[in-house]
Amino acid sequence: MKPAEIRDLSLNELQTKAHDLRSEAFNIRIKRSTGQLENTARIKQLRRDIARVETIMREKREATK
Numbered sequence: 001m002k003p004a005e006i007r008d009l010s011l012n013e014l015q016t017k018a019h020d021l022r023s024e025a026f027n028i029r030i031k032r033s034t035g036q037l038e039n040t041a042r043i044k045q046l047r048r049d050i051a052r053v054e055t056i057m058r059e060k061r062e063a064t065k
Contacts, residue, residue: 018054021049021053028042
């Protein structure tokens, strides 16, 4: 996901997106441990997406204070 797409989301949508990304990351870690994961680059991509969402959530929370 690009930062511009993430910035367009509301705070509630960002929280939902972060939860979904964390769930997907968990599932990918399970697949990796069982040897079923085909796209190992997805792990790094998910970690970065989670960080982007968390950063933008923090920015939005501080902007409303």
